[in-house]
Amino acid sequence: MTCENLKEEHVQKLKELEKTLPSFEEFEEYSDKFKALSDPTRLKILYLLSEGSCCTCSIQEILDKPQSNISHHLKILKNAGFIDSKKDGIWVYHKVKDPEIIKLLDDLSNLITN
Template identity: 55%
Template sequence: MKTCQVSGDEKPNEDQIKRMKEIINSLPHDEEFEECSSKLKALSDATRIKILYLLSNGELCVCEIICALNKPQSSISHHLNILKNLGFIKGRKEGVWIHYRLTDPKITDLVKELIGII
């Protein structure tokens, strides 16, 4: 553990040092924080949140999402790819179209709750 640089009488006592070591040791690994950060970044885009809300009503074809959001296919595909790669949604191919659904139906409820809290 790195030593803290503090001045004067502000040095932590032994109990504080022990408590901080316990807290630091209980933290998830940096990789977990990076994954969490990536997922939260994905939720920082209005189009992606709209897609999640649309999919909370059930599986939709890409063509339905394009129509609902009135955006170009390339833009929707980009957003769907981000959501899929981060585990928010799954796709299944049917003919020339891909149908998407939430990996967990609670996702939009959790997003609403998170937004409500912050």
Template identity: 35%
Template sequence: MEEKQLPHNHGQRIEHSLDEMPATQEFQAVSDIFRQLGDSSRTRIFWLLCHCEECVINISAIMGMSSPAVSHHLKLLKASGLIVSRREGKEVYYKAADTQAAQLLHHMIEKMVEITCPTLS
């Protein structure tokens, strides 16, 4: 990266950090994934699918939500690449994607629950 003259010099040497900073579109991709988990129902569904493979009807029953609402959340999670689906006859089963991003987000959710809800530990 070319030398950037900042408006204020605070005595910090941030050139290396700026050279390592990912591109704006990379931050957008990260933000898009976090946006998916900004809804507590979607986070619960994702967490569940990290632990099992399930169909919409059963997810609806577990979550106490309507099938259309669950389907909407599943569509968003699938579009973000966090979950995958497979069809068996008329039934479609969903589970967490076997990707580094999905695994990391699952781990982050587990850790955040530990931190924010210490009485559950």
């Protein structure tokens, strides 16, 4: 088989594979979600929330960051669909939407650090 034939065969296989992939818009959405996970403060917040519901002020105290900074990170995590928030009087409580996300983060961390 010539190099050109081999190249054509690979290109054809890749074209077939591309038909099965999510759309560009779906990949953009995935990318936005990954961006939400690309900040150390947001990752810490997710791990803190893995223990259960927590108010903004508690997260602020633990991470020793201004309330506005914590609220900004919480908004990004909420918009990405990773956490839910519930207001109770003047307090806002947050929790991980699906605890499986923490397991996936652990698995991914183990995979990329080994």
